[in-house]
Amino acid sequence: MVNRPSxxxxxxxxxxxxxxxxxxxxxxxxxxxxxxxxxxxxHIVFLMFIFTVVRMRVVGGIDTPVWLMLGLLAFFMFRRAGxxxxxxxxxxxxxxxxxxxxxxxxxxxRAALEGFLMLLVVIVLFAGAWxxxxxxxxxxxxxxxxxxxxxxxxxxxxxxxxxxTTVLLPEVSRTIVLVMTPLYFLSGVIFxxxxxxxxxxxWLMLNPLAHGLEAARLGFAPYYQAVPELSMPYxxxxxxxxxxxxxxxxxxxxxxxxxx
Amino acid sequence: xxIIEDVHKxxxxxxxxxxxxxxxxxxxxxPRTNVALVGPNGAGKSTMLRIIGGVDQPTxxxxxxxxxxxxxLGFGGGLQGSLSGRQxxxxxxxxxxxxxxxxxxxDAIRGFAEIGDAFDEPVKTYSTGxxxxxxxxxxxxxxxxxxxxxxxxxxGDAAFKRKAQKAFRDLVDRxxxxxxxxxEGIIQEVCSAGIWLHKGSAYWFDDVxxxxxxxxxxxxx
Numbered sequence: 001m002v003n004r005p006s007x008x009x010x011x012x013x014x015x016x017x018x019x020x021x022x023x024x025x026x027x028x029x030x031x032x033x034x035x036x037x038x039x040x041x042x043h044i045v046f047l048m049f050i051f052t053v054v055r056m057r058v059v060g061g062i063d064t065p066v067w068l069m070l071g072l073l074a075f076f077m078f079r080r081a082g083x084x085x086x087x088x089x090x091x092x093x094x095x096x097x098x099x100x101x102x103x104x105x106x107x108x109x110r111a112a113l114e115g116f117l118m119l120l121v122v123i124v125l126f127a128g129a130w131x132x133x134x135x136x137x138x139x140x141x142x143x144x145x146x147x148x149x150x151x152x153x154x155x156x157x158x159x160x161x162x163x164x165t166t167v168l169l170p171e172v173s174r175t176i177v178l179v180m181t182p183l184y185f186l187s188g189v190i191f192x193x194x195x196x197x198x199x200x201x202x203w204l205m206l207n208p209l210a211h212g213l214e215a216a217r218l219g220f221a222p223y224y225q226a227v228p229e230l231s232m233p234y235x236x237x238x239x240x241x242x243x244x245x246x247x248x249x250x251x252x253x254x255x256x257x258x259x260x
Numbered sequence: 261x262x263i264i265e266d267v268h269k270x271x272x273x274x275x276x277x278x279x280x281x282x283x284x285x286x287x288x289x290x291p292r293t294n295v296a297l298v299g300p301n302g303a304g305k306s307t308m309l310r311i312i313g314g315v316d317q318p319t320x321x322x323x324x325x326x327x328x329x330x331x332x333l334g335f336g337g338g339l340q341g342s343l344s345g346r347q348x349x350x351x352x353x354x355x356x357x358x359x360x361x362x363x364x365x366x367d368a369i370r371g372f373a374e375i376g377d378a379f380d381e382p383v384k385t386y387s388t389g390x391x392x393x394x395x396x397x398x399x400x401x402x403x404x405x406x407x408x409x410x411x412x413x414x415x416g417d418a419a420f421k422r423k424a425q426k427a428f429r430d431l432v433d434r435x436x437x438x439x440x441x442x443x444e445g446i447i448q449e450v451c452s453a454g455i456w457l458h459k460g461s462a463y464w465f466d467d468v469x470x471x472x473x474x475x476x477x478x479x480x481x
Contacts (some may be wrong), residue, residue, distance in 0.1 A: 004357055016354030020343065080284035098331050099314030100355045256272070256319040257289055 013100050015106055017109035025084075025113065029190025037121055040076050044069055044125075049252060060192050060225040069125065070144075071189045074216045077118050077148050078155040078209055079180060085111040085159025086176070089257055096258040103257040104250040108162045109155040122148070144147050150232065151212040153239035160246020162235075169259055188213050194227045205229040208238035217227070223236055262329065262406065264287040267321035269307055276354050281307050281316070283460035291405065294432055296447040296468050297440045298475045299457035304411055305440045306332075308457065310472060312438065313437060327405035338395065341384030345375065345394050348383060352398055353447055365401045372419070372427070375396035389417060406436040444472060 026033040044065070051064045059067040079260040095101045129136045138144045166173040185191075187209040194214075196204060204210055205227060212235050218226040250257070262414070269282040281304040289295055297305045310316040311323060312407050313332045349369045353362050370379050372463065373393045378386060386394070399407070408427075431437070432450050443445055447454075447468060454471025456463045458478055465471040 008357065009355075012359070013355050015297060018349050019354070020340070020347065020351050024342060025339075094338055094340060095314055098352070098355055165263045259271075259316050 034200025081155030082158040088164035146214035332405040393475035
């Protein structure tokens with residue numbers, strides 16, 4: 001019998017992994033699929049409540065709920081893809097009993113699945129917002145997609161690198177989890193970075209996630225007063241470099257990741 | 261044919277590299293040959309099997325598989341506890357590139373495992389015996405040229421053991437097998453050639469009885 005070409009093996013492994021991860025992610029625990037949807041909703045509702053209390057109806061020219069939703073969902077795109085794929089190698093250790101499955105396959109398929117699920121979440125929430133009368137139709141849908149894809153790509157790069165350190169240096173992964181909460185604030189999910197005075201604003205814009213968030217809002221409404229330093233090449237450059245570096249780590253440590 | 265060239269293996273421990281498990285193993289395993297791997301506990305039999313199966317990489321040297329080789333059967337792990345037996349079986353079908361005929365293979369696996377409705381329950385609710393039944397049934401569902409078996413036929417209750425041994429004999433007739441076992445009965449019945457692992461080296465014997473006698477002699481000294 002002829003051996004299958006490598007690309008064919010990889011494709012069938014990705015398909016099998018994505019289907020299996022989807023089962024676990026959607027039905028692995030009681031109403032797991034509901035929490036997938038509820039988590040961003042709870043964040044949005046809570047923040048909208050706060051903004052109502054401080055009576056801030058408009059941020060940078062667009063409605064506060066829309067501004068919040070876009071920022072949160074874009075940030076969740078990164079965070080979910082990143083944290084889920086970061087755990088992929090540890091969680092799928094049992095599968096390396098089959099030589100067809102490489103550690104990097106588990107990371108890639110988790111990130112792909114997470115991106116797809118997050119896209120569904122975004123569509124459902126946008127539909128809900130539209131039904132409740134918010135002005136939620138983007139002016140430049142492609143720019144919004146581009147921003148979300150950039151966030152996902154940064155998440156993938158993060159996941160590729162962090163999945164290696166989680167196995168080889170478990171101490172580092174604890175620090176990484178700690179970093180996630182400050183990132184939520186620093187990326188401009190709940191305050192407009194455009195209002196921050198100059199030397200500090202440039203420092204905040206070193207964070208690629210801030211670029212993705214602002215780009216999503218700008219694609220939504222061209223009159224949005226975005227941060228002047230906004231640069232998509234920076235977001236994508238950062239994402240591609242981290243994906244490349246993450247893949248390089250996986251090549252370098254392929255053997256040590258799979259064997260215990 | 262499986263070609264093993266100058267394979268060295270040592271594991272990384274908490275305190276740096278451990279001692280060599282395999283040192284300079286070079287073998288060529290011809291097609292359709294049943295081979296027994298013999299040696300005392302800790303001689304590196306399972307390590308050898310894992311390296312041949314491509315599940316573990318040698319520290320130095322290389323392995324070339326010129327045929328379809330199974331994963332190490334009877335090997336711990338390989339099933340995900342939170343998924344059901346059916347879902348696990350489907351996954352393994354998919355990674356081996358069998359997509360069109362999944363229903364037939366699933367039926368065959370379910371029929372052989374005889375675990376009833378538990379087939380659709382999560383694997384973590386299974387007893388050890390049920391897990392072993394499922395693993396054995398899954399491994400029978402694929403056509404490999406060489407099967408890697410690690411103490412495979414010693415699973416399950418008496419009835420299943422008989423059935424498993426019969427299935428194993430049929431399998432040995434149509435494909436090659438590399439068998440790790442401490443039961444000399446099954447070794448002598450199934451295998452024609454033998455590999456004796458001794459102090460990190462491997463010795464090939466065309467007659468399995470010679471491998472066993474060397475192994476026994478090394479134990480009595």
